[in-house]
Amino acid sequence: MTASAWGSLLAATRIARDAAAGWLVVRILLTVATGAVPVAAAWLMKVVLDRLAGGGQPLTGPVLLLAAAGVATVLLPELGRYADAELQRRVGLTARQHLYAAVARMAGLRRFEDPAFHDRLSLAAETGPTGPPEVLSSSLGAAQGLITMLAFLTTLATINPWMLLVVAVAAVPTLRAELRLSRQRAGLLWEQGHAARREFFYAQLMTSVTAAKEVRLYGLGGLFGTRMLTELRSLHAGQRRMDRRELLVATLQGLLGAVVAGLGLVWAVGAARSGALTVGDVTVFVAAVAGVQGGMSTVFVNAGRLHEAMLVFGHYRFVVEAPPDLPPRAGQLPSAPPLRQGVEFDDVWFRYDDELPWVLRGVNLTIPAGTSLALVGLNGAGKSSLVKLLCRFYDPDRGSIRWDGVDLRDLPPAELRRRIGVVFQDFMSYDLSAADNIGVGDVSALDDLDRIGAAARLAGVDEVLAALPRGYDTLLTRVYMNAADRDDPASGVVLSGGQWQRVALARALMRDGCDLLVLDEPSAGLDAEAEHEIGRRLAEHRAGRTSLLISHRMNTVRDADQIVVLADGVVTERGTHDELLAAGGAYARLFGLQAAGYQDPQPA
Numbered sequence: 001m002t003a004s005a006w007g008s009l010l011a012a013t014r015i016a017r018d019a020a021a022g023w024l025v026v027r028i029l030l031t032v033a034t035g036a037v038p039v040a041a042a043w044l045m046k047v048v049l050d051r052l053a054g055g056g057q058p059l060t061g062p063v064l065l066l067a068a069a070g071v072a073t074v075l076l077p078e079l080g081r082y083a084d085a086e087l088q089r090r091v092g093l094t095a096r097q098h099l100y101a102a103v104a105r106m107a108g109l110r111r112f113e114d115p116a117f118h119d120r121l122s123l124a125a126e127t128g129p130t131g132p133p134e135v136l137s138s139s140l141g142a143a144q145g146l147i148t149m150l151a152f153l154t155t156l157a158t159i160n161p162w163m164l165l166v167v168a169v170a171a172v173p174t175l176r177a178e179l180r181l182s183r184q185r186a187g188l189l190w191e192q193g194h195a196a197r198r199e200f201f202y203a204q205l206m207t208s209v210t211a212a213k214e215v216r217l218y219g220l221g222g223l224f225g226t227r228m229l230t231e232l233r234s235l236h237a238g239q240r241r242m243d244r245r246e247l248l249v250a251t252l253q254g255l256l257g258a259v260v261a262g263l264g265l266v267w268a269v270g271a272a273r274s275g276a277l278t279v280g281d282v283t284v285f286v287a288a289v290a291g292v293q294g295g296m297s298t299v300f301v302n303a304g305r306l307h308e309a310m311l312v313f314g315h316y317r318f319v320v321e322a323p324p325d326l327p328p329r330a331g332q333l334p335s336a337p338p339l340r341q342g343v344e345f346d347d348v349w350f351r352y353d354d355e356l357p358w359v360l361r362g363v364n365l366t367i368p369a370g371t372s373l374a375l376v377g378l379n380g381a382g383k384s385s386l387v388k389l390l391c392r393f394y395d396p397d398r399g400s401i402r403w404d405g406v407d408l409r410d411l412p413p414a415e416l417r418r419r420i421g422v423v424f425q426d427f428m429s430y431d432l433s434a435a436d437n438i439g440v441g442d443v444s445a446l447d448d449l450d451r452i453g454a455a456a457r458l459a460g461v462d463e464v465l466a467a468l469p470r471g472y473d474t475l476l477t478r479v480y481m482n483a484a485d486r487d488d489p490a491s492g493v494v495l496s497g498g499q500w501q502r503v504a505l506a507r508a509l510m511r512d513g514c515d516l517l518v519l520d521e522p523s524a525g526l527d528a529e530a531e532h533e534i535g536r537r538l539a540e541h542r543a544g545r546t547s548l549l550i551s552h553r554m555n556t557v558r559d560a561d562q563i564v565v566l567a568d569g570v571v572t573e574r575g576t577h578d579e580l581l582a583a584g585g586a587y588a589r590l591f592g593l594q595a596a597g598y599q600d601p602q603p604a
């Protein structure tokens, strides 16, 4: 085994020790017993047969022991299976816990957006938690086979050392073939990872509610179906090749085993005839040859399983053992102070990857505490990226962002985020109740229906939610409906896009006391009336508070204390609505375009 394989085995054992030390010990004891009992049974059988043939010696003891060995042979594997299943469940639970704790510890977004890391993360999430228990289970399975094999080999050595040599020589090609097979199996698993995920992706697309509209409108079912089947066929072709190799190896292995066993039997019968072996010796010899072969095959099967489990576990370890993505700097403050002066972007440069173009190229911007700032700019100007930097999902490549003069890198991300309420442009619609969908904005107030109601009122969605069949307890999804409540309309509802937008706004407003409210396109899905009404309420709410508003709807930004235009990665204009109109720059042009769009064309 390589160093990394030992590392995986040690890591899996550590998880098992923490998760279920008692069951681990039970499983190890059962492994040893299950491996040793067939050998004990063979020797007892020899004793019984020899005493029967010889006569005179007491038989009761060996017969009773033989019967006990028979019972143990039946019971031990069953107990082993039970212990294994329990160990797998417990270790799997702890492994899952460690995996998701590690995912939650990733404070930034870079890892999630790095394709190589994300690939590993998806694999770890899909199959990773089964890695540690599987590593243990297959190692113990292999150990059990090894114990049986070694014990029978010793037996063979005592009866006929030459036979030991024959069995050992016959095992060499099998061992080599099995090792090769196991490497090929592991390689196939890795090679097919991408194809398997693409196949899963197409299959999901064709059954997803979200994609159903476009799939039908554009008639994509056939295209995606064909692509899915192509992926599946290529997966099958690889598996078929592997199965054929395995069949060939198993057949050759079986034939070789039969030849060795046959030769052994011929020799043993001859030796018994000549009086060199007793009848008992022949029995134990035949059992030993079969036992060595059986043990060897158990070792090989489990070694193959172990190889696959190690591969899966490798992805798991890669994620769980990854260093922090936003490591704390020396002298980091324990918490983020309340915002008294403001937030300052100082020559901030940022790009998503070294290979990608710069998104921000030296942004200088101040959001003074207690004021509202609106950020406008064309699509792709970098407005949402700026918000993500403000939440410290990424660190700037150059320059700094300061919270009351403290660099964000000197604040714990979770503490900083506690002080910020955000409606993201691509907000989440959770398959949860209406109350939960709003309450998750402040988990400590998840059960505070008064605060949830107040946030919903401010976001203009209270009436809609209160009128739902089960009010705020109504599920905002129909995905959980089962056969029993399929006819009950109260069990789940589907909201409109604009209603969801208001729910997301209410979620951010749950952080009523937060120091900074960020609204990224909060009115994108709202009708004109709602936009006006909610805009007015939000303006009142934001008065005297620190807020950042991003919007393409110029009428919603005009009342901000300061408006900033972002273009080509830098701030190109700043001022009040009137100042920017008077300046006649990009803002004035955008405002003019939108205003003109609402007016009838002048008759010629």
Ligand SMILES: Nc1ncnc2c1ncn2[C@@H]1O[C@H](COP(=O)(O)OP(=O)(O)OP(=O)(O)O)[C@@H](O)[C@H]1O
Binding pocket: 113, 352, 356, 359, 377, 378, 379, 380, 381, 382, 383, 384, 385, 386, 425
């Ligand atoms: N996760 C990402 N990875 C790589 N590039 C990204 C990512 N997110 C955004 N970009 C790129 O960064 C640039 C700025 O995007 P951003 O979303 O910040 O613009 P925006 O001003 O908010 O645009 P819009 O008005 O369309 O919402 C775009 O060119 C976009 O393609």
